[in-house]
Amino acid sequence: MTLTNTKTLSGRETKLLATLSSQGKIIFSSAEAKEVLKEETCYVKQVLYNLKTKGWLKRLERGKYLIVPLEAGLEGEWSEEPFVIASHLVKPYAISYWSALNFWQFTEQIPRTIFISSPTQSRKYSEKEILGIPFKFVVVKKEKFFGITKIWIGSHKVCITDEEKTLIDCLDHPEYCGGIVEACKGLWNGYKEGIDWSKLSDYAYRIGKKAVLKRLGYLAELLELPIPDYLSKWRDDISSSSSYEKLDPTLPKKGRYISRWKLQLNIEKYDLINWKAE
Numbered sequence: 001m002t003l004t005n006t007k008t009l010s011g012r013e014t015k016l017l018a019t020l021s022s023q024g025k026i027i028f029s030s031a032e033a034k035e036v037l038k039e040e041t042c043y044v045k046q047v048l049y050n051l052k053t054k055g056w057l058k059r060l061e062r063g064k065y066l067i068v069p070l071e072a073g074l075e076g077e078w079s080e081e082p083f084v085i086a087s088h089l090v091k092p093y094a095i096s097y098w099s100a101l102n103f104w105q106f107t108e109q110i111p112r113t114i115f116i117s118s119p120t121q122s123r124k125y126s127e128k129e130i131l132g133i134p135f136k137f138v139v140v141k142k143e144k145f146f147g148i149t150k151i152w153i154g155s156h157k158v159c160i161t162d163e164e165k166t167l168i169d170c171l172d173h174p175e176y177c178g179g180i181v182e183a184c185k186g187l188w189n190g191y192k193e194g195i196d197w198s199k200l201s202d203y204a205y206r207i208g209k210k211a212v213l214k215r216l217g218y219l220a221e222l223l224e225l226p227i228p229d230y231l232s233k234w235r236d237d238i239s240s241s242s243s244y245e246k247l248d249p250t251l252p253k254k255g256r257y258i259s260r261w262k263l264q265l266n267i268e269k270y271d272l273i274n275w276k277a278e
Contacts, residue, residue: 008054012037012047017056024155030063031066060130064088068223082114082133083158089128090137093118094148095160096136096169103151104163106186107178115176117161117169118146138176144207158275163190164200168207170267171215173249175210184219184272191225201230205237211245213238218247218261222273224254238262 009017019036020028034044034048040122048065051057058066066085083095094100096117102108113134119142128135150157161169167190177183190200204212217234220227241262246253248267255266 009056010047010050012039012043013051013056014053017051024216026067027060027085028065028067030065033065048267052108054090055197056142058131060085060126063090066131070220081153081156082135083153083160084156085121085130085133086114086116086135089135090116090118090120090129092120092145093137093159094256095158096166096183097173098170098178100161100166101170101182103160103178103260104166104190106120106163106189107182108204109178109182124203138173144172146206147203151182163193163195164196164203167200168203168212168216171204171205171212171219172209173214175250179240179250180215180219180267181272183215184223185275187216187225188223188276191223197227197230201233205236210238211249214241214245214261214263218258219272220268221261235260 010100016036017034018181020032026031030044030048034041037044037047039047047134048057052059052065056068058068060066063148070148076182082100085271086095087093094117095103095115097115098107098111098113099115100107113136115136115138117138119140126137126139128137146167147162148159149162151160152158167183167186170183170186174180174183200216204216213234217231217238221231238261238272244257244262246266247255247263253264253266255264257264
């Protein structure tokens with residue numbers, strides 16, 4: 001890439017970049033470009049192609065583009081914060097699971113993949129790599145899509161599951177947070193950070209899955225968290241359950257059964273909490 005082909009812009013190209021920048025947009029759609037240029041689709045496509053060739057745009061997916069800022073340098077070595085990119089890939093959405101667990105500092109593990117939950121089922125793929133970053137789309141039922149807050153990433157607002165919903169989601173699907181050990185660690189760190197136990201308990205019931213209550217109760221008891229009233233309530237409410245759930249659904253069906261929480265302990269206690277001794 002040379003200085004000439006990154007700096008020389010046509011009138012249409014300049015108008016598009018200047019207008020989008022004035023609107024604070026760094027990611028935009030081809031439809032938005034057409035609205036700015038007020039041109040026929042074929043001309044808009046040519047402008048987008050030219051800007052991409054000159055290094056001013058990066059194509060995220062069909063019809064979605066990222067404006068490369070000047071600080072990227074001549075070689076375009078730059079990419080926008082992955083959470084901001086994620087916010088433009090599906091609507092509605094929330095940064096979730098392992099990505100949210102790390103954001104709230106409930107785990108020291110930094111997942112390479114960005115996890116996005118959404119009740120939208122129209123995507124043609126569940127995983128996609130953009131600018132070298134893997135994005136994982138998890139379709140959830142509409143009744144499970146709650147507990148979402150907004151955070152600022154630079155000058156952009158991004159939707160993310162709140163602390164309590166993140167923990168409940170990880171207990172619901174440990175496979176999306178690195179396994180039950182990470183969910184256990186998250187619960188411990190959440191306790192130390194002062195999570196709202198009333199909200200956490202409400203979320204556990206609202207998600208409508210007894211397996212979540214079982215895992216939550218067992219891990220909270222194992223970690224000796226000082227919440228006896230909640231433990232009693234959860235235990236009473238799963239006592240009528242006749243089925244046993246695997247503690248970690250990502251692992252084989254093996255290990256002893258514990259009737260107190262109606263779980264099959266397919267991971268050893270030592271492996272669950274040995275990180276506390278580190």
